[in-house]
Amino acid sequence: MTELRDDVSATEEPSPGPPTSEERLLRAATTLFSDKGFEATRTRDISTMAGMSPSAMYVHFPSKEDLLFQLVRRSNERALALVLEAVAPFTDPIDRVRALVREFSIMHARNFRRARIAQYESRHLDPEHREVVAETRLQIRVAAIREVQNGIDQGVFLIPDPRVAVLAIMSLAVDICRWYSPDGEFTPEELGDINADLVLRILHAPGY
Amino acid sequence: MTELRDDVSATEEPSPGPPTSEERLLRAATTLFSDKGFEATRTRDISTMAGMSPSAMYVHFPSKEDLLFQLVRRSNERALALVLEAVAPFTDPIDRVRALVREFSIMHARNFRRARIAQYESRHLDPEHREVVAETRLQIRVAAIREVQNGIDQGVFLIPDPRVAVLAIMSLAVDICRWYSPDGEFTPEELGDINADLVLRILHAPGY
DNA sequence: CAAGTCAGTGAGCGCTTGCTTAGTGTGTTT
DNA sequence: AAACACACTAAGCAAGCGCTCACTGACTTG
Numbered sequence: 001m002t003e004l005r006d007d008v009s010a011t012e013e014p015s016p017g018p019p020t021s022e023e024r025l026l027r028a029a030t031t032l033f034s035d036k037g038f039e040a041t042r043t044r045d046i047s048t049m050a051g052m053s054p055s056a057m058y059v060h061f062p063s064k065e066d067l068l069f070q071l072v073r074r075s076n077e078r079a080l081a082l083v084l085e086a087v088a089p090f091t092d093p094i095d096r097v098r099a100l101v102r103e104f105s106i107m108h109a110r111n112f113r114r115a116r117i118a119q120y121e122s123r124h125l126d127p128e129h130r131e132v133v134a135e136t137r138l139q140i141r142v143a144a145i146r147e148v149q150n151g152i153d154q155g156v157f158l159i160p161d162p163r164v165a166v167l168a169i170m171s172l173a174v175d176i177c178r179w180y181s182p183d184g185e186f187t188p189e190e191l192g193d194i195n196a197d198l199v200l201r202i203l204h205a206p207g208y
Numbered sequence: 209m210t211e212l213r214d215d216v217s218a219t220e221e222p223s224p225g226p227p228t229s230e231e232r233l234l235r236a237a238t239t240l241f242s243d244k245g246f247e248a249t250r251t252r253d254i255s256t257m258a259g260m261s262p263s264a265m266y267v268h269f270p271s272k273e274d275l276l277f278q279l280v281r282r283s284n285e286r287a288l289a290l291v292l293e294a295v296a297p298f299t300d301p302i303d304r305v306r307a308l309v310r311e312f313s314i315m316h317a318r319n320f321r322r323a324r325i326a327q328y329e330s331r332h333l334d335p336e337h338r339e340v341v342a343e344t345r346l347q348i349r350v351a352a353i354r355e356v357q358n359g360i361d362q363g364v365f366l367i368p369d370p371r372v373a374v375l376a377i378m379s380l381a382v383d384i385c386r387w388y389s390p391d392g393e394f395t396p397e398e399l400g401d402i403n404a405d406l407v408l409r410i411l412h413a414p415g416y
Numbered sequence: 417c418a419a420g421t422c423a424g425t426g427a428g429c430g431c432t433t434g435c436t437t438a439g440t441g442t443g444t445t446t
Numbered sequence: 447a448a449a450c451a452c453a454c455t456a457a458g459c460a461a462g463c464g465c466t467c468a469c470t471g472a473c474t475t476g
Contacts (some may be wrong), residue, residue, distance in 0.1 A: 021453075039247030040332070043434060053455050058435070060453090073260070119386070120328055124248070163393070164402050168380060175379035175386075178327070194372050201410050229423075251464060260426050266465070268423090421474075432463070438456095445450075 007113045022060045024050035029067050034113035038068055038124045056159040069129045075111070075118040082107055082117060083143050093151030094205050100147055101169055101199045102192035108176040109188035116176035143170055151203065158204035169199055215321045230268045232258040237275050239321050242321035246276055246332045248318055276329060277337045283319070283326040284344040290315055300412050301359030308355055309377055309407045310400035316384040317396035323385035360409065366412035377407055 008030040019027070028049035032041040044054040061067040066084045071079050086103035087096040122133055144166045151157035159165050172195045186194065200208040216238040227235070236257035240249040252262040267288050269275040294311035295304040316323045330341055356373045359365035367373050380403045394402070409415040 015412055037245065037247055037331070042432085044432095052453095055435080055437095055456080056454055063436070123245070164406070167402075168406055170387075171378060171383035172379050175383040178382070179378075194375075198372070198376055198410050201412070202406050204409070250462085252462095260423095263426080263465080263467095264424055272464070417476100419460075419474100419476080422472090423470105424472105425468105425470075427467090427469105429466080430463100433461080434459105436457105436459080441453095443450105443452085446448085 007111050007134060016057040021050065021052065021056070024052075024059055025057055025067065026071065029071060030113050030117065033068065033071065033194075034116045034164050035120055038117075038121045042143060065124070065126060065129070068117070068133075069125055070126065072118050072122050072129075072133050073113065073115045073136075076133050076140075079104070079107060079118075080136055080143070083140055087143075093147065093154055093156050094200065097147050097151060097199065097203070097205075098155075098196045100144065102196040104169075105176060105195040106188045106192040108173050109180045109186075109191050112177040112180045115174070119177060119193065141166065141170070148203070151205070156205060159202065165199070165203055168202055172198060215319050229258065229260065229264070233260075233265055233268055233275065234279065237279060237389060238321050238325065241276065241279065241329055242324045245270075246325075247328045251376060258387045271334070272336070276325070277340075279322065280326050280330050280333065280337075280341050281344075283322045284341050284348075286352075287312070287315060287326075288344055291348055294353060294410065295351075301355065301362055301364050305355050305365075305411070305413075306358060306404045306408065309350065309381065310404040312377075313384060313403040314396045315382040316381050316395075317388045317399050320385040323363055323382070325383060327382060330372050349378070350372065356411070358360040359413070364413055367410065373407070373411055376410055 008027045015135060025046060029041070030044045032045055032049065041064075043057050046064075046067070047054050047057045050056070055069070057064075061070070082103055083100055085199060086099040090096045090099055118133070121132075122130060125133070148157065148159075148162045148165045148169075152159065152162055157165075176195075180191075199207065216235045216391070232253060236254045240253055240257065249272075252264050254272075255262050255265045255273070258264070265275070269278070280393075290311055292306055298304045298307055317332070322331040325405065326341070326366045330338060352374045353370060356365065356367075356377075359372055365373070384399060384403075388396075388399075405416065
């Protein structure tokens with residue numbers, strides 16, 4: 001069975017025992033930022049939802065913007081690590097692309113709130129913070145291009161322009177977080193398999 | 209040659225002569241809402257960018273929310289009309305899907321600011337306004353499903369689940385407005401052709 | 417010309433915002 | 447026991463917000 005993990009959970013590997021104040025604040029911010037957006041969220045609401053007084057947020061985070069930055073940074077770093085880990089067990093380009101697309105898609109469904117914040121709220125970051133997350137995102141992109149090019153070089157993918165395939169991979173996966181709902185008609189794992197199949201069709205992989 | 213139309217232009221068929229005050233306000237709001245988001249945009253900035261005093265917006269629009277609603281409503285109505293017009297000249301399911309995906313994609317590139325507002329800012333609408341735009345969007349979705357199902361029925365598309373194909377069509381086209389820049393490596397028309405090819409590959413249309 | 421219409425203005429109101437500051441209670445160190 | 451460290455709170459400040467309102471000048475109508 002797949003691991004069930006709360007989308008608003010702040011830590012990747014939840015430690016036992018009650019969540020810390022910092023964790024509760026990050027969880028509350030995840031819910032509020034993804035629901036109403038960064039600008040429409042009030043610092044009072046974050047603290048209150050975390051079960052604290054309105055000013056308690058500033059004990060743990062220097063500003064509302066920094067709280068957003070921690071959320072976006074974690075989300076992007078986790079996405080990069082997931083992509084690199086997903087392809088690692090395989091050598092066949094088809095297996096590697098399949099694993100990449102599948103895991104990347106699953107992540108954007110299962111963690112759709114965190115993904116929304118990373119995709120749609122990062123424009124509210126300070127310029128230097130925005131640059132940090134842009135660097136991580138570029139690395140994700142580079143990893144995807146590498147996998148597609150690898151398959152082209154080995155002659156198993158047939159597509160005129162690898163950039164086009166990467167565009168499609170990213171759009172199919174990232175766009176999940178725009179419309180996904182846990183009550184929808186597909187589970188995250190189903191969406192992962194669906195997108196992996198679609199991408200291999202696009203790449204004209206043999207048998208697809 | 210394709211018609212060049214300013215992305216922030218308020219009217220679909222620009223009338224000759226200088227733009228009206230209402231048009232200038234809609235254009236300013238398009239730029240500001242798409243750049244900084246609805247909540248981060250100040251009514252003073254909209255009026256000032258339109259060349260008027262801070263309170264002048266309220267002569268033409270009852271509220272900031274209503275200004276957003278006009279923008280989102282127009283954008284969605286135009287998208288629906290475009291989809292229906294795009295398929296009309298053709299009878300072959302392949303031609304119809306190709307035209308649908310191509311025009312829908314071109315629109316999300318050429319009018320990426322308006323598309324961003326329609327996709328990402330509609331959560332700030334009042335519930336009744338949100339329902340109006342949801343209805344139009346559903347009609348776009350229904351039209352896409354009809355075209356794919358038509359091709360399946362005629363035996364030219366080979367895909368297990370038509371819902372999956374429509375999901376992919378929507379994601380590939382809509383997601384353009386998230387990352388598109390006029391300075392990027394693809395023109396709107398190129399993106400339209402690219403996405404049409406990708407979708408026909410996904411559908412296993414003969415020859416793709 | 418008098419009256420009415422209407423786009424646009426300047427001042428500002430009531431409220432909320434992110435954030436600060438002084439202080440409190442609890443547990444730990446010396 | 448004195449001193450300190452720490453998470454947290456109550457109160458509130460300066461700034462900015464959406465929006466209102468009394469008013470103005472230009473144009474239209476009778």
